[in-house]
Amino acid sequence: MLNILYFARLKETLGRDTERIELPAGVADVAALTDWLRARGGVWSEELAASRPVRVAVNQDMARHDTPIRDGDEIAYFPPVTGG
Amino acid sequence: MLNILYFARLKETLGRDTERIELPAGVADVAALTDWLRARGGVWSEELAASRPVRVAVNQDMARHDTPIRDGDEIAYFPPVTGG
Amino acid sequence: MNDPTRPSATQGRTDIRVHEADFDVGHEIAQLRAGNAAIGAVATFIGVCRDINDGDHVAELVLEHYPGMTEKALGAIADEARGRWDVIDILIIHRVGRMLPTDQIVFVAVTSAHRGEAFAACEFLMDFLKTRAPFWKKEQTPAGSRWVDAREADDAAAGRWG
Amino acid sequence: MNDPTRPSATQGRTDIRVHEADFDVGHEIAQLRAGNAAIGAVATFIGVCRDINDGDHVAELVLEHYPGMTEKALGAIADEARGRWDVIDILIIHRVGRMLPTDQIVFVAVTSAHRGEAFAACEFLMDFLKTRAPFWKKEQTPAGSRWVDAREADDAAAGRWG
Numbered sequence: 001m002l003n004i005l006y007f008a009r010l011k012e013t014l015g016r017d018t019e020r021i022e023l024p025a026g027v028a029d030v031a032a033l034t035d036w037l038r039a040r041g042g043v044w045s046e047e048l049a050a051s052r053p054v055r056v057a058v059n060q061d062m063a064r065h066d067t068p069i070r071d072g073d074e075i076a077y078f079p080p081v082t083g084g
Numbered sequence: 085m086l087n088i089l090y091f092a093r094l095k096e097t098l099g100r101d102t103e104r105i106e107l108p109a110g111v112a113d114v115a116a117l118t119d120w121l122r123a124r125g126g127v128w129s130e131e132l133a134a135s136r137p138v139r140v141a142v143n144q145d146m147a148r149h150d151t152p153i154r155d156g157d158e159i160a161y162f163p164p165v166t167g168g
Numbered sequence: 169m170n171d172p173t174r175p176s177a178t179q180g181r182t183d184i185r186v187h188e189a190d191f192d193v194g195h196e197i198a199q200l201r202a203g204n205a206a207i208g209a210v211a212t213f214i215g216v217c218r219d220i221n222d223g224d225h226v227a228e229l230v231l232e233h234y235p236g237m238t239e240k241a242l243g244a245i246a247d248e249a250r251g252r253w254d255v256i257d258i259l260i261i262h263r264v265g266r267m268l269p270t271d272q273i274v275f276v277a278v279t280s281a282h283r284g285e286a287f288a289a290c291e292f293l294m295d296f297l298k299t300r301a302p303f304w305k306k307e308q309t310p311a312g313s314r315w316v317d318a319r320e321a322d323d324a325a326a327g328r329w330g
Numbered sequence: 331m332n333d334p335t336r337p338s339a340t341q342g343r344t345d346i347r348v349h350e351a352d353f354d355v356g357h358e359i360a361q362l363r364a365g366n367a368a369i370g371a372v373a374t375f376i377g378v379c380r381d382i383n384d385g386d387h388v389a390e391l392v393l394e395h396y397p398g399m400t401e402k403a404l405g406a407i408a409d410e411a412r413g414r415w416d417v418i419d420i421l422i423i424h425r426v427g428r429m430l431p432t433d434q435i436v437f438v439a440v441t442s443a444h445r446g447e448a449f450a451a452c453e454f455l456m457d458f459l460k461t462r463a464p465f466w467k468k469e470q471t472p473a474g475s476r477w478v479d480a481r482e483a484d485d486a487a488a489g490r491w492g
Binding site (some may be wrong): 192193195197198201203204205206207208210211214216217218219220269270281284286290291294321325 | 354355356357359360363365366367368369370371372373374375376377378379380381382431432443445446448449452453456483487
């Protein structure tokens with residue numbers, strides 16, 4: 001299982017703050033998971049488009065496209081941060 | 085008249101914190117006044133030696149050797165500052 | 169991160185807090201300094217909610233965060249600051265939830281023997297907090313609510329530190 | 331220097347105080363910020379008396395100053411900071427007289443809309459205060475009392491600002 005979290009604008013446009021999914025076949029890194037989510041179409045393909053400044057964290061560390069994903073991981077999608 | 089003030093180490097070694105003197109003949113700038121004071125000899129020539137890091141203010145503004153001195157001015161001699 | 173239960177005079181402690189409640193900067197500074205005669209410098213920064221942003225009136229601000237990752241990210245930023253400068257204490261308090269103009273949002277305090285290290289570490293912590301810690305601001309303006317966009321100036325500020 | 335009796339939200343005031351009495355930083359910060367929703371950033375610095383300097387134990391410190399010139403020099407430094415950065419308020423408090431380790435010596439606080447200006451102006455004020463304001467420290471150590479020598483590091487810090 002993967003635990004996927006969404007924050008801020010993404011949480012609102014995607015209509016959920018968390019979901020649990022089986023690790024999709026063939027998904028081994030962040031880029032592949034993002035492609036898989038984008039394939040849901042509609043807002044998913046819009047919000048996760050490569051042109052959008054989406055950030056990803058894996059197990060609460062900032063991740064890159066090639067960061068590996070394994071069963072049991074916590075993955076978070078969110079816009080660039082604006083705290084402070 | 086000139087009002088001359090001494091601070092910190094200079095006040096202690098010169099044994100005074102203030103003195104009032106007539107503007108000495110021929111003294112028109114800081115360098116000339118310092119020469120005149122140095123001519124008192126003893127601790128005056130030691131403490132005001134050109135090799136010493138003495139600072140001078142004229143009318144409460146930091147001065148240079150060529151800063152003019154006029155009758156009625158307030159002149160201060162002190163070591164480099166160490167506040168804060 | 170240092171063990172916050174056992175500070176020493178020269179190594180101090182790292183203290184990171186994320187919560188809704190407001191904080192008292194005078195009290196926090198006093199606690200940080202309490203009796204430690206090795207401290208010669210205290211640099212602090214308070215981020216405050218303004219009533220205007222990008223030219224629009226802001227009535228209120230809601231700060232969302234990523235619980236767990238927030239503390240982890242701030243701890244990593246504090247560790248990085250300790251690796252770069254010889255500081256004694258690091259305190260970071262960041263509020264989340266609803267805030268009004270003039271409300272305090274964030275507080276960073278750094279103690280050190282000398283001022284240069286305290287100033288540098290404090291500004292570094294703010295620059296990295298702005299770009300690496302998972303907080304998001306949503307503003308309530310006359311035109312409705314909007315998520316605040318990340319500023320290029322913040323990336324540039326963080327980039328300065330190499 | 332701005333007229334301290336008529337602050338505006340975005341121009342604020344310059345407030346300079348030199349005295350023997352201690353000060354309450356929490357109170358001062360609250361007074362500075364009071365109700366001004368144009369302030370987004372507050373950078374502060376507290377200089378503290380340490381119990382050690384140049385390797386020797388310091389039992390107490392006596393701060394001498396040049397009354398009149400001190401306020402004039404600090405006012406000029408504050409004016410220079412206002413010319414360089416878009417700040418709202420500047421507060422400088424410097425104590426004189428006898429101080430013990432852990433006692434507060436100096437407090438500088440700068441408010442601004444944005445953090446970069448507040449940090450820069452606050453550090454600039456401290457660097458210039460250290461090299462241009464007529465204060466002198468005398469330390470009481472086990473070997474007797476001694477005047478503190480000016481540090482080359484302070485001249486270098488002030489020199490950075492060009």
